[in-house]
Amino acid sequence: MASRAGSLALSHVSLHYGAGLAVLHDVSLTLARGEFISVIGRSGSGKTSLLNLAGGFVAPSSGQVSVDDRPVTGPGPDRAVVFQDDALYPWRSVRENVALPLKLRGMAPAARAERARAWLAEVGLQDHGDKPIWQLSGGQRQRVGLARALASEPEFLLMDEPLGALDAMTRDQMHELLLRLWQDSHAGALLITHSVEEAVFLSTSVIVLAPAPGHIVHREDFDFGRRFLCGEDPRALKSEPAFIAARERLLAAIHGKEPVHG
Numbered sequence: 104m105a106s107r108a109g110s111l112a113l114s115h116v117s118l119h120y121g122a123g124l125a126v127l128h129d130v131s132l133t134l135a136r137g138e139f140i141s142v143i144g145r146s147g148s149g150k151t152s153l154l155n156l157a158g159g160f161v162a163p164s165s166g167q168v169s170v171d172d173r174p175v176t177g178p179g180p181d182r183a184v185v186f187q188d189d190a191l192y193p194w195r196s197v198r199e200n201v202a203l204p205l206k207l208r209g210m211a212p213a214a215r216a217e218r219a220r221a222w223l224a225e226v227g228l229q230d231h232g233d234k235p236i237w238q239l240s241g242g243q244r245q246r247v248g249l250a251r252a253l254a255s256e257p258e259f260l261l262m263d264e265p266l267g268a269l270d271a272m273t274r275d276q277m278h279e280l281l282l283r284l285w286q287d288s289h290a291g292a293l294l295i296t297h298s299v300e301e302a303v304f305l306s307t308s309v310i311v312l313a314p315a316p317g318h319i320v321h322r323e324d325f326d327f328g329r330r331f332l333c334g335e336d337p338r339a340l341k342s343e344p345a346f347i348a349a350r351e352r353l354l355a356a357i358h359g360k361e362p363v364h365g
């Protein structure tokens with residue numbers, strides 16, 4: 104299957120670990136730049152495995168993962184990953200954490216300092232660059248993680264439950280920041296989440312995986328995030344009957360019930 108230009112594609116991908124049972128079966132998914140796809144599903148349905156395939160951390164047992172029709176053979180700078188545990192260096196400064204991947208890629212010191220400064224400003228941490236990570240709150244640490252991922256100017260931003268450990272208010276603020284960063288970066292975003300509401304609000308498409316082995320049972324497109332970016336109030340959007348009905352449909356799909364349309 105040929106993928107669109109500027110897209111990350113999983114084509115008929117199946118995965119089993121070693122000689123174990125299949126974890127994913129015949130999953131096809133295309134993420135174009137400028138799209139925001141969330142993957143939801145019960146625990147063990149293969150969400151993290153799907154992200155690991157997209158990131159190139161594991162290879163499919165059959166099928167193909169590709170970027171612009173080039174097979175993915177491992178992790179690459181075109182795909183940045185953000186994890187739930189922010190994977191930052193606690194004793195290094197905020198600025199060093201953001202600049203480190205740029206250093207590893209051979210960027211000159213002045214250029215990487217400027218890039219780190221710009222992305223810290225994007226996430227509202229311009230006054231925190233000198234602090235060690237351990238002095239930051241959980242929400243601030245996740246903002247550093249996003250700045251670090253986006254500083255590499257990836258084509259695709261892959262996120263595994265990045266907001267799962269945050270309190271509800273911080274999480275809402277992060278949703279709004281994430282949408283603005285996604286818009287400004289023009290990246291394609293792939294988000295694994297346990298929050299159906301988060302998926303409906305943020306995504307241009309939501310995919311539901313069912314387990315044993317993981318396969319796609321439902322897919323639906325949304326525009327709540329884009330409407331937020333056009334100036335609509337996020338609380339009003341989340342209270343709309345269409346938003347609430349979408350949430351219920353996706354919950355029904357997760358729990359294996361007939362989706363209720365309307």
Ligand SMILES: Nc1ncnc2c1ncn2[C@@H]1O[C@H](COP(=O)(O)OP(=O)(O)OP(=O)(O)O)[C@@H](O)[C@H]1O
Nearest residue numbers: 120123126144145146147148149150151152153297
């Ligand atoms: N490295 C591995 N080796 C063997 N089995 C694995 C490995 N990683 C995951 N699995 C198995 O694959 C299945 C899917 O796991 P995965 O973590 O992808 O699901 P998930 O939907 O992300 O789950 P959760 O929502 O609980 O994080 C599970 O049965 C898990 O035990």
